[in-house]
Amino acid sequence: MYSGKLVKLRAYKEADIEKAVEFINDEEVKKLLDSNIPFPMTKWQEEEWVKSRKANTDFTYDFAIEDLKTGKYIGGCSINECNVKNRTCEIGIMIGDKEYWSKGYGSDALKLLIKFIFEEVNMNKIKLKVFSFNNRAIACYKKVGFKEEGILKKELYRSGKYYDVIPMAIFKDDFDS
Numbered sequence: 031m032y033s034g035k036l037v038k039l040r041a042y043k044e045a046d047i048e049k050a051v052e053f054i055n056d057e058e059v060k061k062l063l064d065s066n067i068p069f070p071m072t073k074w075q076e077e078e079w080v081k082s083r084k085a086n087t088d089f090t091y092d093f094a095i096e097d098l099k100t101g102k103y104i105g106g107c108s109i110n111e112c113n114v115k116n117r118t119c120e121i122g123i124m125i126g127d128k129e130y131w132s133k134g135y136g137s138d139a140l141k142l143l144i145k146f147i148f149e150e151v152n153m154n155k156i157k158l159k160v161f162s163f164n165n166r167a168i169a170c171y172k173k174v175g176f177k178e179e180g181i182l183k184k185e186l187y188r189s190g191k192y193y194d195v196i197p198m199a200i201f202k203d204d205f206d207s
Contacts, residue, residue, distance in 0.1 A: 031093070032146055034138040036165060039093035039107065039146070046103045046178060053105065053126025062164050079193050085095045091151070095125065095139045105128045107143050109151065117154040119147060144174065148202045155201050162187055162194040176200045 031040040053176040091109040107123040125136045147153050160167050184192035
């Protein structure tokens with residue numbers, strides 16, 4: 031569908047569901063994901079989520095992230111909460127296969143997603159939220175041009191502690207495609 035240097039973004043396939051459940055149920059991956067995602071995740075829950083997202087017509091988009099060389103499903107990304115009037119949206123991304131962490135796959139997928147949003151969906155601002163302890167993600171987001179927009183103090187409760195959440199954004203004018 032959309033190809034970069036390392037990955038391509040494509041529609042989800044039935045075959046991705048089991049691997050997605052495996053990724054989400056990994057403790058190390060789960061601690062980096064939104065707290066609204068059930069844990070442990072069942073195959074049925076993931077199938078229902080995929081069905082509900084496909085049925086949703088409120089400007090949401092979901093992409094599987096695939097290794098360009100091997101064709102292996104390694105994660106996913108989504109566009110949520112599109113505000114057409116203000117031309118803003120929020121995104122989420124997960125590289126669930128830890129073999130692909132810190133090797134540029136997330137950055138490549140993110141660049142493709144941003145390009146799609148600015149060129150095809152015609153948004154002006156893309157937002158995301160990242161947990162303050164997720165240094166790898168923060169570095170990735172900054173690398174592609176996201177900037178911090180403040181701090182939500184003690185917004186996240188995880189493993190008996192409170193953590194800050196950092197809202198970040200990138201504007202169409204600032205993106206170097």
